[in-house]
Amino acid sequence: MAAELDNVKLYYFNYNLTDGVGEPIKLLLEDSQVRHQYIQIERTPDTWDNSFREELIASDKPYDCLPFIETQDGERYFCSGPILRFLSKKLGLLDGLSDKDVQFLDSVENLAFDFYISLAEHTVRPIVTEENRKKYITLGCRRHAARMERLYSIHDGPYALGSKVSYPDYVVYHTLYELRPILDVNKEFPNLAKLVDAIEKRPNIKEYIASRPQKNGPLEKELLKD
16 A cells, blocks of 8 residues: 555535535445545534635645545545546556456446435435425436446446456445435346445444434435435
8 A cells, every 4th residue: 555545534514414525535444454534524604615615725635525535645636436446546456457447437437426425415404405306316316326337337246347447436335325214226236236235235334324423314204304
């Protein structure tokens, strides 16, 4: 493991409805046994808008968003997908893959984040209408799931590339985890069901899931309310 990955700091928001787009990074760190700290920021004006966000803007890397990671050497790396790829490369998870394989992973990861963001856009954001929420639950989320189902049929095995876990798998798994109240992959999407089963049987992931606080109770209410 690269020396700078010893004691990584992962920064993301402390949402009460969802673990958000920081969770796939957390899953990768746990699965790869990277020693890390998970620092969760309250998204309030005092803690974020007028404080930590302003500190980021004033830094040498003036991003104003989370998640980001800070490595042992003090470097900061921002945005969920790029962080996942960066960590995967540093951990050797991309070793031996062809350019074609990596491009495929990038495309799956990109569409997987579309899948996750669509969940937030149609259920928990203030601008959501009841009509849009119901349409997403009955149709929209299944269109995204069907797309993932097709992509996970390309290779023989439970993961996007078949037998080898890779960074988009954590994004797809996390999205499916949060959609459990309305989407039963065991009944509708057999390839995605294999992914969920394979991820949850990975020893480090299994231990982490058993110990983490469950946040999707409020999200479940949003998905299931009449």
